[in-house]
Structure formats: C-alpha cells, structure tokens
Amino acid sequence: MSESKIPTPHIGAGKGEIAQTILLPGDPLRAKYIADNFLTDVTQFNATRNMLGFTGQYKGRPVSVMGTGMGCPSMGIYSYELIHFYGCKNLIRIGTAGAMRPEVKVRDIVFGMGACTTSNYVKQFRLPGDYSCVCSYELLSRAVKAAEDRGLSYHVGNILSSDMFYDPDIPAVGTSWDRMGVLAVEMESAALYSNAAYGGANALCILTISDSLITGEATTAQERQTSFTSMMEVALELA
C-alpha cells in the first residue's frame, strides 16, 4: 500500500478516512442512499467527479460505501486506488444484472462466484493464459449464510462482465454464455476480481436481477428498490 499517493487523482480522501470494508454500487447516489439510511456517524470522503463516498458505522462496525461508475475501466480505477492507496481489504460490489438462464428470475439475488468477461481489462495483466476471475470464498460463504438467514431467493455461480450494455447479439439464448451455465450479465466484476487478486484483497459481487434477457421481463423502479435493500443488508453483514 502506498499512502504517499493519496489523495489520488480520483479519490479525495485522506489517510484513514476509508474503512477496510467498502460497498461499491455503480451509482454514486446509491452510495449516498446507503449512507443516509443504513449507516450512523457518517462522514463524506469523496466528491471528485461526483463519485460520492462515505464512511460510517453499521452495527458498531466501520464500513465505507462509494460509487464506481459503469464498466470495467471505471471499476478498475476506483478499486485499484482503494486497494493500493487506501488499504481496503474487502471490496463488495452491489449492483444489478440481466438474467441469462431460465432458473434466474427477476428480483433474485446472484452471488458472482466467477466472472467471465468480454472486456480486455484482464488481458492487460499479461498472463501467459486465461485468468479465472473468482470471488473471495470467505466473503461468499458469509454472504450466502446472510441470504439463507433472511430466506432470500439466491443463486451462486458464474456471471458475465460485458463491455456492451446494448450488445447486438444478446439474447443469444442456448448458444452462448448461458450454455456454459453463466447466470447473469453485468459490467464490472471481472475488473474488481482481477484487481483484488493482484492487490491481495478480497472481493465479492452481489447482484439483484433487474431484467431477464430470456423473458424480457423487467423490474419496476419500486421493485428494484426493495430487492436492492435485501442485497444491501446482506452486503452490510460482511462489514
């Protein structure tokens, strides 16, 4: 960890202002919502590029929350700086995803055990083969227990971090990623998992299914809020 580089070009926090465990929604206003509604003793540590970040307490334990923006490059920048310059150890992405398999229904929760990707991000570690982007088993097992305790409908498995939201080939049902058992598509986890591995940190991606590429069904804004709350409570238990 290099504290001499802080504040960084993208995060204005000083030393010790970010907790070792941080929740990472894509949307910075989600970060503010979590801080306002779930944390106590909150201080704001970032407003650079409006990528709002806050530190507070949850059940007496320190936890931070900050937006990441969308896509692997944006997640890549923020997670790298959090790990290498601020010493974050547990990075938990909370976001939405599109279902790619029939057993995955809208409003379900998906824990991304592994992340396939169409992004070039992971290739830039220049490894002599294909790297498997995987989550932290410890975070995963604790999150699964929290979901079980709440009776939530969840899946654990592979996800796809796509570079394209408006992909012309989706849905390619039965012929592509879904055929390999990939449960859902989002856009950031491969960057988070590979950065965490490179930096010796733990990462997990928790998703709520906002839409289905198979049925075309989509959640309403109100439903997204409710399922988002369940996911967030699971994530906060990891603090």
Ligand code: HPA
């Ligand atoms: N594609 C990529 N990311 C997403 C999607 C999707 O269909 N739904 C929610 N996040």
